[in-house]
Every structure is written in structure tokens, then in C-alpha cells.
Amino acid sequence: MAFYTYPQFVFKVSKYxxxxxxxxxxxxxxxxxxxMSLEQIQAAFQNIKSSIAELALKGADFVWHGGEPFLIPxxxxxxxxxxxxxxxxxxxxxxxxxxxxxxxxxxxHIEFLESGFFKxxxxxxxxxxxxxxxxxxxxxxxTVRANMRKLIDHQIKFTAIAVLARDSLPDxxxxxxxxxxxxxxxxxxxxYRSVGSEQAQRHGLDFDxxxxxxxxxxxxxxxxxxxxxxxxxxxxxRYAVRHVTSVDNDRFDRSSSERIFxxxxxxxxxxxxxxxxxxxxxGNLFDSPLRxxxxxxxxxxxxxxxxxxxxxxxxxxxxFGSCPGVFVANATSVERQLLETSGCPVRAMLDHIVDVFKRxxxxxxxxxxxxxxxxASAKPQPVLxxx
Amino acid sequence: xxxxSVITEAGLGTDAHMSADANSGKELVGGDNIAVSEKxxxxxxxxxxxxxxxxNFVEGFPEFGDGPT
Numbered sequence: 370m371a372f373y374t375y376p377q378f379v380f381k382v383s384k385y386x387x388x389x390x391x392x393x394x395x396x397x398x399x400x401x402x403x404x405m406s407l408e409q410i411q412a413a414f415q416n417i418k419s420s421i422a423e424l425a426l427k428g429a430d431f432v433w434h435g436g437e438p439f440l441i442p443x444x445x446x447x448x449x450x451x452x453x454x455x456x457x458x459x460x461x462x463x464x465x466x467x468x469x470x471x472x473x474x475x476x477x478h479i480e481f482l483e484s485g486f487f488k489x490x491x492x493x494x495x496x497x498x499x500x501x502x503x504x505x506x507x508x509x510x511x512t513v514r515a516n517m518r519k520l521i522d523h524q525i526k527f528t529a530i531a532v533l534a535r536d537s538l539p540d541x542x543x544x545x546x547x548x549x550x551x552x553x554x555x556x557x558x559x560x561y562r563s564v565g566s567e568q569a570q571r572h573g574l575d576f577d578x579x580x581x582x583x584x585x586x587x588x589x590x591x592x593x594x595x596x597x598x599x600x601x602x603x604x605x606x607r608y609a610v611r612h613v614t615s616v617d618n619d620r621f622d623r624s625s626s627e628r629i630f631x632x633x634x635x636x637x638x639x640x641x642x643x644x645x646x647x648x649x650x651x652g653n654l655f656d657s658p659l660r661x662x663x664x665x666x667x668x669x670x671x672x673x674x675x676x677x678x679x680x681x682x683x684x685x686x687x688x689f690g691s692c693p694g695v696f697v698a699n700a701t702s703v704e705r706q707l708l709e710t711s712g713c714p715v716r717a718m719l720d721h722i723v724d725v726f727k728r729x730x731x732x733x734x735x736x737x738x739x740x741x742x743x744x745a746s747a748k749p750q751p752v753l754x755x756x
Numbered sequence: 757x758x759x760x761s762v763i764t765e766a767g768l769g770t771d772a773h774m775s776a777d778a779n780s781g782k783e784l785v786g787g788d789n790i791a792v793s794e795k796x797x798x799x800x801x802x803x804x805x806x807x808x809x810x811x812n813f814v815e816g817f818p819e820f821g822d823g824p825t
Binding site: 590591592593594595596598606607610613616671727728729731734735736738739741 | 781790791792793794795796799800801802803804805
């Protein structure tokens with residue numbers, strides 16, 4: 370089975386966190402201080418390195434994730450930098466990034482961030498919703514704002530992720546405006562993985578709530594003079610533009626394009642879809658070469674299930690090919706339930722965006738832009754129903 | 757990236773400030789009062805001829821979801 374040539378490995382260095390966000394899918398483990406050792410990380414690097422030729426790897430992204438990765442001393446990451454350079458040398462491209470709640474940001478952190486080891490810094494910040502509480506139940510929102518200011522003052526670029534869940538739903542427009550005003554590219558991440566049905570009840574969104582929030586987000590972006598990109602709206606607009614211009618040759622194939630993998634604290638290797646489900650563990654990166662993990666039976670089984678979902682939801686969808694079907698292919702159990710009960714929220718969003726294109730001058734503008742750049746006329750699309 | 761003296765809950769200032777700000781420089785297109793800014797329109801236009809990127813690639817983001825932080 371093929372393996373994507375530029376994979377991304379999300380290292381769960383430790384689950385330990387100073388926050389207790391109630392929607393967190395790691396919630397039961399947030400007090401656990403155990404973490405990967407440098408020897409284990411070195412073994413993981415070696416198990417990737419030994420598979421470069423067979424898997425035709427061109428490079429790799431490493432996302433240092435938690436828990437809160439900035440609770441771990443900076444010296445740990447300096448050692449990782451040294452080990453990584455020793456093992457991979459300069460020929461193999463390694464790009465490191467970190468996802469932090471930004472509640473801890475000392476001068477030492479600033480100094481290390483300025484050194485450039487982390488090429489990407491992602492800040493987890495909801496802005497609204499009051500979910501970002503510490504272990505004593507105190508909101509850390511003001512601390513995060515102050516630390517964002519520090520990053521900006523030091524010209525350290527960062528992106529952001531805000532969780533869209535029950536508490537933040539009413540403030541979705543204000544969340545976009547916050548990041549838009551600061552020109553911060555961000556991602557609105559709908560609650561997508563639960564640690565149990567009670568948590569899902571408290572924080573999960575139904576289909577109408579989710580699509581309604583995405584529509585609000587789309588219109589905030591569309592009307593903003595800064596129009597700061599926001600995922601997933603940026604992707605949905607791109608799919609809609611492709612649909613208008615009849616570009617329909619992008620169909621996601623997990624067997625060759627599966628790219629993101631989670632390495633748990635104990636080295637267990639998971640996909641994005643069935644993370645932490647033992648029956649879908651691909652192997653252990655501390656113990657086994659990546660080339661063996663890539664061929665695992667559980668990977669084949671998971672991809673077969675993705676293919677079945679895509680046959681069910683995507684193959685009859687008028688947008689398939691313009692939309693690659695990633696949402697369906699990578700749907701977690703929370704998202705699969707949404708698909709089962711109400712259908713595909715991406716399809717509903719594309720109905721809406723394509724309709725907005727038609728109700729404004731954007732449809733003609735897209736076709737003119739496409740013709741100007743491609744020297745060919747695009748086929749007009751039939752009218753679609755509105756979600 | 758721009759810098760600002762204070763980052764408040766609303767980003768730069770009060771909601772009233774943002775509301776006025778958000779309504780400036782927009783073009784109203786079509787009969788439904790759908791606001792379309794020039795910058796959003798340009799982004800849409802440039803996407804019409806954009807090279808394809810891998811289906812699950814999101815430029816500039818640590819792609820994986822939020823996690824516990």
C-alpha cells in the first residue's frame with residue numbers, strides 16, 4: 370500500500386496540561402505527567418529514517434503536541450533538534466511546529482521561538498466561550514491575550530485554532546472578527562472527537578447548528594475588508610469555485626494521500642479517523658520501522674471503511690471531484706453520526722456558497738477569471754437546490 | 757503582521773468599534789444585500805486558476821486539530 374511522501378507526525382509528547390477544557394478529547398489524561406523520553410523520540414526518528422527509501426519519503430512535518438507542550442522544559446526541544454539533525458542530516462527536510470495553549474510564555478520560550486526550530490506556531494484559543502479554565506477553574510483568557518501580544522511584539526508569526534462547540538457557538542462571528550482584526554490566519558475546528566457520550570451531549574453540535582455557524586463564518590469572511598483566511602471556509606470556497614468552473618478531478622484517496630498520523634505518548638501510531646481505538650492502531654513507532662506500520666492490516670481496514678463511506682456519501686454528490694471528500698473519508702465517530710442522521714455538512718455549505726455566487730456578481734467574476742487565466746471557456750453548472 | 761497596543765476581548769477594541777470598521781469599504785452586490793469585500797472577491801478570483809494542492813493540505817496550519825491545549 371502506498372504512503373504519502375510528505376507525512377505529518379503529530380507527537381503527543383505528554384498529555385499533561387495546565388488547563389481543563391471540558392470539551393477536550395484528552396480530558397481523562399490531562400493530569401498525567403508521563404512523557405516521551407528522548408531515547409524513545411530518537412527511536413521513532415530512526416524508524417522513520419530507515420524507511421525513507423522504501424516509502425520514497427521526501428520530508429516530514431513534526432507537530433509537537435500535547436497536553437501542553439510548553440510545560441516541558443525548552444531544553445527538551447533543543448535536544449530533539451540535535452537528535453533530529455544527527456539522524457536525518459540536511460538532505461531530508463524536517464519541518465517542526467508546535468500547538469500550544471499559550472498560557473506559558475517565558476523569555477526563554479520567546480528566545481527559543483526566535484531561534485526558528487518551530488517553523489509553525491499554532492495557538493489554541495477560543496476567544497469566547499469560557500472553556501479555557503485552569504485546574505482551579507480560573508479563566509486564562511487574559512493571559513493568552515497578553516502572550517499573543519508578546520508574540521506579535523517579537524514578530525513571531527503564529528496561526529490559531531478555535532474550537533467550535535456549544536459554548537462558543539453563539540460567538541462565532543465575534544471569534545472571526547477577533548482574528549480578522551489581528552490578521553491571524555485561523556481555523557475553526559468543530560467539536561469532532563469525544564471521550565464519551567456525556568461530553569458529546571454537552572459540547573457536540575447538531576447539523577443545523579454546525580452548518581449555520583459555517584454560514585455565519587463564510588459571510589463574515591466574505592464581507593470583511595481584510596478577509597483573513599479561515600479554515601475550513603477557505604477550503605469550501607475553493608471547492609465551490611472549482612464547481613463553478615467545472616474542475617472536478619480532485620478525489621481524495623486515503624490509500625495514497627493519508628498524511629496525518631498521531632504518535633501517542635507510548636509510541637502507538639494512529640490515523641486521524643479512529644485515533645486511540647486499539648483495534649485501529651497501526652503499530653508502534655518506538656519499536657517498528659515506518660515501512661511496516663504503513664502496511665498494517667488495521668490501516669487497510671480503516672481505509673476500506675473510508676472508501677465505503679465515500680461510495681455512500683460522495684459518489685452521488687454533485688460536488689464530488691470539486692470537493693475531494695476529505696470530510697467523509699476522515700470522518701470521526703462524532704462526524705459519522707452527523708453524516709448518518711443529517712447528511713454531509715460540506716455539501717450543505719457548498720449549496721449555500723454556490724447559491725451566493727449566483728445571487729451576486731461572483732459567478733460571472735469566477736468564470737471570467739477562470740477564462741482569463743486558462744484560455745478556455747468553462748461549462749456553466751445547472752442550478753442546484755439550496756440547503 | 758500589524759501590532760496593536762492592547763488586545764481586548766474583541767480583538768482591537770469594542771464591538772461598536774468593530775462594527776463600524778467591518779462596515780467600511782464593502783461592496784454590496786446583488787439584490788440580497790450580500791456584502792462582498794474587494795479583498796474576498798480577489799481571493800475568490802485567484803482561486804479560479806489556483807494550482808491544485810494535496811486534498812488534505814491546509815497551507816500554513818499545523819493541520820491536526822486542536823487537541824487538548
